[in-house]
Amino acid sequence: MLDVEFIRASYRPDRITTLFVGESAPASGEFFYYGNNAMLRHMQRATEAVLGEGGDFLERFKGYGWYLDDLVLTPVDKLPPLERRATCLAATDSLRDRIAVYRPLAIVSVLVSIKGIVEAAAKAAESNAKVFGVPFPGMGQQTRFHNEMLKIIPRLPRNGITDDAQ
Template structure:
């Protein structure tokens, strides 16, 4: 199995328009960018319901300028709730630094319970972009994830970005 961060980096677009932030890659190894996993299928289904389909979803995701990073860069899904929360809070500065480097135009927290941490990291990075929150598409939340994604996908920046200042009045 290829290293999670090496794989993630291979899908990083040159310009990140929308940053998706998950809690962490799962301990099971079913990482989004490895393909053929539930998170990927739910993201693809919701995105294609709005934007239409095509060939390789991960390549289209990248071509939109969309990128999935994680709050915590080591798996936390098998930890006790208190330890899991502590790891998430401890990762705020790391996420802040990545948001400052990425400079996204929008951020989507892909787990409602980490949205406040993601917002705090964005604010600390000097970012004032919109931060959306969607439920993680697991544990019976798949339909809620799908509905929320269909609602926000039209609002998410994606390449090519129109430069409004260059448009004629």
């Protein structure tokens, strides 16, 4: 996972305006910042439907001040359900510490089942960021993800545009 964190860090904007929080990088290795994976394609499709196309998407994502981090920094998608949930809950303090450093203006939980944990971590970090939740774009939830993203993207702060999310 060191390689995942190295690549993730290379896309970290100087100022994180919107923090996207996934559950964890997948065990398959199809990590968002590696490119050419379903999560990236769905995020790109939704973002471009609202903000238009142009250039390398990951660079634009970074340029907006958007950053994808994960609740758990090791894969949990292959764990049994109870262990997976316990691992997610145990990561609350780590996420709290990262939110305190990032100081985002908005946070998007990219999995409905972790939104409560993300909200708790944000509160513990004394963050005033508005927290949104969208379904993960997999397991038949791609359309729901897209539709929810279309609603919130205009409200997400990006490189100096912070209207609704504060």
